[in-house]
Amino acid sequence: MKVRSDLGPDAVILHTKKFTRGGILGMMAKETVEILAADDVHIAEPASRRPAVEAPPEPVEDRRIRTLESQIQSLQGSVERLLKDSHPQAQAVDPRLAACYERLLASGVDEPVVQKIMAQIPAPSGLDDRQAETLVPNALRGFLEVSGPVAMAPGLPKVVALIGPTGVGKTTTIAKMSANFALLEKKKVALTTVDTYRVAAVEQLKTYGDIIDIPIRVAHTAKELRSALDGFADRDLIFIDTAGRSQKNTLHLSELKMLLGGIPCETHLVLSLATRDRELYDIIERFSMVEVDRLLFTKLDETDSYGAVLNVLDRRRIPISYVTTGQKVPEDIEMANPDLLVRLILGGQAS
Ligand SMILES: Nc1nc2c(ncn2[C@@H]2O[C@H](COP(=O)(O)OP(=O)(O)OP(=O)(O)O)[C@@H](O)[C@H]2O)c(=O)[nH]1
Numbered sequence: 001m002k003v004r005s006d007l008g009p010d011a012v013i014l015h016t017k018k019f020t021r022g023g024i025l026g027m028m029a030k031e032t033v034e035i036l037a038a039d040d041v042h043i044a045e046p047a048s049r050r051p052a053v054e055a056p057p058e059p060v061e062d063r064r065i066r067t068l069e070s071q072i073q074s075l076q077g078s079v080e081r082l083l084k085d086s087h088p089q090a091q092a093v094d095p096r097l098a099a100c101y102e103r104l105l106a107s108g109v110d111e112p113v114v115q116k117i118m119a120q121i122p123a124p125s126g127l128d129d130r131q132a133e134t135l136v137p138n139a140l141r142g143f144l145e146v147s148g149p150v151a152m153a154p155g156l157p158k159v160v161a162l163i164g165p166t167g168v169g170k171t172t173t174i175a176k177m178s179a180n181f182a183l184l185e186k187k188k189v190a191l192t193t194v195d196t197y198r199v200a201a202v203e204q205l206k207t208y209g210d211i212i213d214i215p216i217r218v219a220h221t222a223k224e225l226r227s228a229l230d231g232f233a234d235r236d237l238i239f240i241d242t243a244g245r246s247q248k249n250t251l252h253l254s255e256l257k258m259l260l261g262g263i264p265c266e267t268h269l270v271l272s273l274a275t276r277d278r279e280l281y282d283i284i285e286r287f288s289m290v291e292v293d294r295l296l297f298t299k300l301d302e303t304d305s306y307g308a309v310l311n312v313l314d315r316r317r318i319p320i321s322y323v324t325t326g327q328k329v330p331e332d333i334e335m336a337n338p339d340l341l342v343r344l345i346l347g348g349q350a351s
């Protein structure tokens with residue numbers, strides 16, 4: 001107050017010092033305060049804080065990198081904030097896994113399924129970034145279920161029937177599998193078809209049979225099918241092609257069940273990934289009245305949302321046998337392999 005009254009309202013205290021004055025042996029001393037104050041002060045930077053030698057100017061490249069780094073950091077922050085806002089569940093996810101969480105959603109995996117997969121991942125504390133990156137692919141591999149190739153036993157023909165909706169690629173897939181087993185693996189393969197509703201359907205399979213040079217028989221009834229199979233008793237592998245059926249037509253599905261019911265065969269339900277998810281669920285639900293042993297996904301080349309594979313598996317845990325990736329016979333088919341599926345689901349390309 002005294003400084004202000006002496007020097008005005010802009011006065012600044014620069015220094016204060018307390019000391020005692022007078023007294024004997026420290027007793028009866030008087031405490032005194034010394035104040036150094038000034039008005040209109042210009043405070044210069046202390047000499048010690050100034051670099052002794054001017055630093056050379058930062059190279060342009062370094063400056064640009066630093067700017068980019070800070071921009072990336074701020075973008076990362078924004079993405080994390082956005083992720084938390086749009087997917088509150090992602091808040092629980094370690095930030096290093098958050099990008100995978102987003103990628104799974106972008107790949108069409110339903111959010112409850114993503115959460116289920118993420119819940120399998122142990123808390124990644126104590127791991128370095130590289131180890132953390134392998135956690136999601138590993139969890140996906142654990143979630144996927146594949147059957148391996150069609151297994152044949154010597155002495156008894158293996159019978160494989162492909163069933164599914166119309167136009168999903170059953171006949172083309174049988175042609176691909178037959179060609180691979182007959183020509184590459186030198187197996188004795190035969191074809192049968194119960195798709196006698198369209199002349200073109202029988203012709204289509206006969207054409208493939210002729211090209212691959214394997215025999216084919218046509219069956220109109222369950223009895224004819226059984227005798228066709230008996231006629232191929234010397235074969236390693238027999239495929240049964242069936243007519244495409246709408247999952248909505250219960251009568252047709254019952255017919256299919258009756259045709260295949262008495263036959264010891266492995267049924268592969270063929271599902272096109274170009275089908276909407278809701279319809280896929282309906283198909284798998286209704287086709288389950290026929291016993292389904294394997295899932296076979298086609299037309300992976302026609303989509304980039306492979307997440308449906310996980311959504312389907314979450315509803316029905318049936319192993320996947322093969323996937324097809326185009327129209328070319330015989331090359332556009334692969335055995336279902338977790339590494340390939342994980343790569344596709346986390347953002348790859350099928351062809
Ligand atoms: N892009 C693509 N097309 C495919 C694939 N597999 C089959 N197709 C095509 O899908 C169409 C139908 O194939 P089919 O094999 O006749 O299908 P299907 O299930 O036997 O059909 P129906 O017997 O009528 O029920 C054909 O044009 C095939 O070339 C695939 O993996 N990718």
Ligand SMILES: [Mg+2]
Binds near residue numbers: 172195242
């Ligand atoms: Mg067909």
